[in-house]
Amino acid sequence: MAITVDASGDLSPEEQKRLKADLHRSLFRNKVRACLLVAPLVVFILVTFVAPIGNMLIRSVEDPQVNEYMPLTSAALQDWDGQELPDEAIFAALAQDLIAGRESKEIGKAATRLNYESSGMRSLIMGSARKISRIEPPYKEALIEADKDWADIDNWKVIKRLSSPYTTSYYVAALDMETSPDGEVSFVPENQQIYLKLFWRTLWMSMLITAMTVLLGYPVSYFLASLPVKKANVLMILVLLPFWTSLLVRTSSWIAMLQSQGILNDLLVWLGIIADEQRLQMIYNALGTVIAMTHILLPFMILPLYSVMKTVPPSYLRAARSLGANPWTAFWQVYLPQTIPGISAGAILVFILAIGYYITPALVGGQSGQFIGNLIAYHMQGSLNWGMAAALGVMLLVLVMGIYGLYSRFVGVNNVKLG
Incomplete structure (x- = not known):
């Protein structure tokens, strides 16, 4: 359709409206096209990143077993x-519940969860479940006679506290704290603390x-x-070469090199640096x-360091030298500040x-030399305490986000560059 103009050369009002509508439609189509292009990435992030983190957050407070x-x-x-002790009802x-749980064979799940909180609860629950077919009313006297621990009011307090479908007990335990039967929270004795020491070890060793x-x-x-x-590209292959080898193989090779009878100790003994009976213990510890x-x-x-350094013109150092700076001053005041973005990116x-x-x-x-990740894996695969593993994972996530926040605050995201 042809565009008509009036005598002054301006578009008519109808034509202006039609052009605006065409412009809006074009912008809308561009937005839809852009959304469709990024949709697979958004779905991928939601499925592989957001959903697992959300599931971990839920599991860290979810406690439905009891x-x-x-x-x-x-x-x-x-x-x-x-x-006082509960009544007959x-x-x-x-x-x-013991009768139904024994028939369904699922009472053990509740017993295991209670045992995480108070040692001996699993034996109490499972032992009573095995005897329940022979127990008759009145149940209060019969159950206490079957196991005197049912007369301990603290066991009932634990059951009541864990009867809620949600709990903070996993986080309490992850902070090396314990909850008394009356609900008071306190730190466990120092010789029994595990998690806080592991978090601290993970932090300082990662920094080192x-x-x-x-x-x-x-x-x-x-x-x-x-x-x-050309030469840099050839040598860069040597830097990238480890990526072509399995991580498990690379780690296992260090076991062969660092063990007491390994290559490195043999070399030190051969060079006379250490005696044969004084071989260094460099494996199965923090040093390894x-x-x-x-x-x-x-x-x-x-x-990232190489990418940033390639952008620094060599003429800067020559100019500093020509102005009277010695090599160290030229490097420290001219070259190093320009490579800080690469150091920042590589460090984080x-x-x-x-x-x-x-x-x-x-x-x-x-x-x-274990990290907190190893204990999370243990709770996932060994003890099957997924709630505890989730709580530790959330705490590790919060720790990383907090450190990144401080890093962004004092270093600045704008100073992190890859070239």
Whole structure:
């Protein structure tokens, strides 16, 4: 349709409206096209990132076992004041739950959950479930006669506290604290504390590994950046070569190198640096974890450093030298400040990877070189305490986000560059 104009050369009102409508339609089509292009990425992020984190958050506070597998007891205890032993009605509800749970073979799930909170509860629940077919009313006297622990009011307080479908007890335990039967929270004795020490060990060892990769990666990156492009590309293959080898193989090779009868100790003995009976223990401890993880994560520091260093013109250093600066002053005041973005990017990348590492500490860390990720894996695969694993995972996530927030506050996201 042709566009008509009036005598003054302006578009008529109808034409203006039609052009605006066409413009809106064109913009809308562009927005729809852009949304369709990013939709697969959004779905991927939701499925692989947001959904697992959401599920972890829910599991860390979800506690349905007692409420689901001992429903009558949970409901009956809601009005119990906790001052004296429950009455016959509550004991009868317990007996009915034991009968139903034994028939369905699911009472053990509630017993296991109660045992996490109070040692001995599983034996009490399962033992009573095996005897319940021979127990007759009145249930209060019969159950106490079958197991005197039913006369312990603290056991009933634990059952009542865990009868809610949601709980904070996993976070309490993850902070090395315990809840008394009366609901008071306090720290466990220091010799029984595990999680806070592991969090601290994970934090400082990750920082140490990050610092080691900076110290080792900076001169390597500087050397690569100072070479001609062809030579640098050939040597960069050596940096990327570890990525072509399985992580498990690389970690296992460090076991062969660092053990008491390994290659490194044999070399030190052959050179006369140490005696044969004084071989160093460099494996199954924190030292082994630091060495192996520094080697594994070093390429993640070299790559961003090299990318940033390639953008620094060599003429800057020559200009500083021509103005009277010595080599150290030229490097410290001219070259290093321009490579800070690469150091920042490499440091945050290596640190986040290190703090959540699992395989390497599990293989070479021993008892003193384990990270919090290893304990999370234990609760997932060994103890099957998924609620505890989820709580530890959430705390690790909060710790990483907090450190990133401080990093962004003092270093600045704008100073993090990859080239």
